[in-house]
Amino acid sequence: MSVSAAELTAKKCTACEGGTPPLAADQVAAHLAAVPGWALSDDGKLIRRKYKFTDFASAMAFLNRVADLAEAEDHHPDLHLTGYRHAAVELSTHAIGGLSANDFIVAAKIDALG
Numbered sequence: 378m379s380v381s382a383a384e385l386t387a388k389k390c391t392a393c394e395g396g397t398p399p400l401a402a403d404q405v406a407a408h409l410a411a412v413p414g415w416a417l418s419d420d421g422k423l424i425r426r427k428y429k430f431t432d433f434a435s436a437m438a439f440l441n442r443v444a445d446l447a448e449a450e451d452h453h454p455d456l457h458l459t460g461y462r463h464a465a466v467e468l469s470t471h472a473i474g475g476l477s478a479n480d481f482i483v484a485a486k487i488d489a490l491g
């Protein structure tokens with residue numbers, strides 16, 4: 378199974394119901410390869426990317442763009458301002474307590490924000 382960033386950015390998040398199983402480890406690995414800036418948490422339940430900006434305003438502007446994207450996709454990351462110009466974005470699918478394709482779609486779209 379191979380997944381590309383272009384495939385992910387072409388998709389739209391779909392509503393995730395509680396009954397949907399999280400992606401299996403091999404599916405997570407295939408999706409992760411398409412978004413190389415992102416790291417899998419130790420428990421395998423979320424992906425995370427850290428960012429450093431030139432200043433506070435740039436960090437906040439980025440987080441607000443991610444917030445707009447999250448609303449458009451109806452899939453919401455945890456957004457952290459981890460210092461005055463540092464941010465972290467964590468993606469997981471709350472409804473299933475793990476990772477779904479939605480997390481990787483949003484990760485790829487964040488990467489495409491530029």
Ligand SMILES: C[C@H](O)[C@H](O)[C@H]1CNC2=NC(N)=NC(=O)C2=N1
Pocket residue numbers: 392393451452453454468469470471472473
């Ligand atoms: C109804 C709506 O689609 C759900 O509540 C969405 C909203 N955003 C979400 N975001 C994330 N990260 N996980 C979810 O399970 C989730 N559920």
